[in-house]
Ligand SMILES: Nc1ncnc2c1ncn2[C@@H]1O[C@H](COP(=O)(O)OP(=O)(O)OP(=O)(O)O)[C@@H](O)[C@H]1O
């Protein structure tokens with residue numbers, strides 16, 4: 001469902017991604033880890049066709065991210081690190097707007113918006129102006145727009161930042177519900193969360209995939225994913 005081969009990304013002379021290769025099968029939930037500045041957001045922006053790679057190839061849901069931008073965007077849900085929300089719009093107007101951008105029309109538009117509102121527990125604020133809502137609610141709106149149209153692939157950049165513990169738990173349940181039909185790649189710094197939601201982790205280190213392993217095996221080996229992560233990053237810097 002996601003195929004990445006030899007992706008390189010340079011910003012000027014700086015090579016941030018130095019040849020990234022991995023694949024994700026249908027129905028997998030993969031945690032994308034790495035220290036600040038490791039290149040997680042950059043890789044996700046390439047996968048969503050928002051940023052061109054310098055070299056290499058990537059296909060998402062069968063479409064080439066460099067050549068088939070529109071097809072890629074129709075088939076993915078993307079929660080960016082800073083979701084672009086419009087403060088003056090009400091929640092429902094914004095979600096309808098986001099749905100139209102995804103080419104959803106007519107009765108389906110209303111249905112998709114209602115389902116996303118329900119799944120992200122936004123019923124109480126649908127008519128409010130986005131600008132006055134708290135950070136956690138804004139994050140939930142970002143998540144709601146990502147799951148409109150039930151995309152085959154979800155790419156979520158730090159989806160639980162700002163959510164309260166109850167919402168984090170709801171998010172975990174939502175991912176479990178979605179995982180039958182969807183492929184999910186999510187970044188986070190909350191490793192306990194990855195232990196609970198993901199089956200597999202990829203750790204980005206020095207511009208490459210340094211570790212690609214099953215969460216269950218890492219936890220059996222190290223006790224917690226945090227230990228794996230700390231040990232991995234230490235052993236690479238020494
Ligand atoms: N548009 C840009 N121009 C120049 N450098 C950039 C640009 N975008 C990202 N970078 C650099 O690329 C590197 C990777 O950044 P990126 O945002 O992908 O990291 P990240 O793993 O998502 O980090 P974080 O955990 O802090 O979100 C950083 O050194 C960053 O400064």
Ligand SMILES: [Mg+2]
Pocket residue numbers: 040041042081157
């Ligand atoms: Mg980032």
